[in-house]
Amino acid sequence: MNYQQLAHPKSAANGIGRRKSEREGGMKLDNRLHSGKSGISKTGSIGSMPDSKVGGNLSPSHDRLVYFLTRLIGHHVEVQVKNGSIYSGIYHAANVNKDMGIILKMARMIKDGSVQLHRANTESLNKAFAKTFVIPAKELVQVIAKDFSLAGDGLSNELQLEKRQEILIDSCISQARHVDSERELKPWIPDEDDPQRPELENVFDIPSDRGWDQFEVNETLFGVKSTYDEDLYTTKLERGPQMRELERVAGRIAREIEGEETQDLHLAEERGVHFHDSFNIDEETRFSSVYRGGVVDDSGYVEEEDILLDSWNTETFGSAPASIMIGSLDGTDTDATQASARSSSTDGPETSHSSVGVDLSRIGADDAGRLSSELTCKSVLASGDDNRAQERSLSEQRGHTELDDAGKLPVSETFNHSISLLKGKSGSSHKGGVLAKAAAPASSTVALTDHNKMNSRGDLLETPTLAKSGETQSVDSHGRPGSSTSSASDRLGAASAPTGARLTPSSSVGSLSSEKSNLNPHAKEFKLNPNAKSFVPSQTPVRPVSPAGDGSFYYPANMPGVHPMHNMPIGVGMGGPFAGHQPLIFNAQVPPGQSPQTYLHPNGPHYGQHMLVAHPRQLPYMPGFPPDMPYKGRDY
């Protein structure tokens, strides 16, 4: 086998300057390695090296040396040279043809041999790193490699270990500082006068039946009696004649359950079913506990909306401006409403935002009332259809109608808005401030409990007055949380998102006073409308709908000329953390798998499913309120 010249440095002359910045030829290294490797593989037959070759350096011991040198590549080594200096670096190559010269990379002197030893260590200075450092054979005294694994054969597992070490950046970083303080560990030698404790040495040798019962000992020593009764924690098995029978049955059931086919990734994993071989499922999906996807229970919305609609129709469903919001949904307009509602429900996603708005603007006041109810229904249905576009447009419509006929539509507006809120899907950004106005009372009405409903009705009576005070003002008065109308959708989205399921009109109507469970038996299947417009929050913060039973309301401080209105059942109470002026940006487009009922707006108050409170809800706090937004407080 051929031991070629190992990385013999070009300028190598022995004894000449040690610091060379030459580029180490990777080639030479390869040569050496290859020859080394081939040499090693033949080491088995010691003494029989027929093709050993050139230079006659073949001896098994030489092979071993080469083997070690090869294994050493990449290791941190310390090299001591003739004058006593010690250099530390990464071993790169060596030439062992005649004599051993070494090449280190990133080497530096850590101990200067020429310095008198009695000099204090603190005065030693760090030396610069040499990229490539050649130590001629004549200078070499010894090479020390620490932490060298002897039997390991440099196979892939070691490589992985190295890789892992590289990846542990943090620990590397934090430990890198202390590299110098590592000491060679020495086993502990007990002092001579240390008492011998032979029993301690055998702690792990003795099997468990050591004859020491801790409970016994405890009792004797301290009189502590153990009151543990296993049956408190487990079911006692009746070990009787039927035991076998029961066992069999139980086993069968267990097998059945475990053998069930499951779509759940985690269950499959547990049962060892290779469910996901064909999917590109990453680790997060496989092992995370975050539930993404699955059944969408959006049905609750639809059903409840429908029910609400019906119940509303039976309620005061008039278009009288001064009528309560709910009143606006009068029976008089029921048919029309229904019809329009139905028809509107057919509005496809193509109902564009702008178009609706435009339409709305053209709506005359005389039609306002009707339209409002229509819109109301529409909004209701829109929600039911999970058609955001519709809702949005409806919201817009309402908003616009509000604009045109402030006095007439406030109630319906709000109602609609509240519905939108409930749905939490509307993402339209309506420009007018009307929506806000409308929304507030709407939300309050829609909000929840019977109590609230009553209150809101009363409150709503006042809405029209508010509405007349002006658009923006009305907005404020409605306590629309400091949002311009454009944010209506935002609010809606935010508000309704968490509580949508709960704050269904149905509940407010009182026909369904009991809380609905999450699973609605009549629920319609959620059909994703891919054309639905994505929710784009406006510039105003979103306020979630909340029960407004207390009649208190919050009016956004940034709205100039806000009139504090008392007993406005605006869906205030919620407060909740707003992001100040920052629009709450969230993708209102509920992903298909997400159950809207369980969706909690990240910024909104997490009232949970039972947000309907009968009693006035205090405005909890206004976190995240920008300092420039003076909070005028609430009036109860």
Next chain:
Amino acid sequence: MATDSAAAAAAAAAVSDDFAIGCFLSIQTTFGDEFEAQVVAFDAPSNILVLHILFPISTEGSKAGSRRNLRLLKADYIKHFTFLRHGEDPLDLSKCYIDLDAVRAREQSALRQAEAGAERIGVGVTSEAQSIFDALSKTLPVRWDKSIIVVLNEVRVSSPYVPESVSGGTAIANERVKKVLELERKKLQVRPTQ
């Protein structure tokens, strides 16, 4: 000269069986190092002894797979050695394979780490200064500028690296560096081996 006689002795030993593989020897080098080691390989032409360093107290039954220290010592520099006992060849020849790729990769990664680490070592600074640098770098971005520690790219700490030698930067940064420096120094005093 000592080295000559040592070399002669070593040479003599090399010829004999004393340097047989697996033997446990107690060696003293011309530099005063003393250790016990097991011979793993010996290369006559280059007179290099590959030794497996054991702990000062030889531990029986140490596994072959464990990590030890390896020393490649030139036999010329052995001042004195004592033959302790025979031992088995610690190397299992049938298992000696080398994965070249792994070796290369290890070298690369070591080089990378070393280069990264090289940035942190100041040139021509005392070890105390280096310790201070290391301590500061735990929480602040620091770098070396000759022998000045530059913190947060604006505050400079020059020798002797006491709070008084902190200069530059905004008042806040300056204060902070001073404080950290003080605390780190205290810690260093408590832990002298740091």
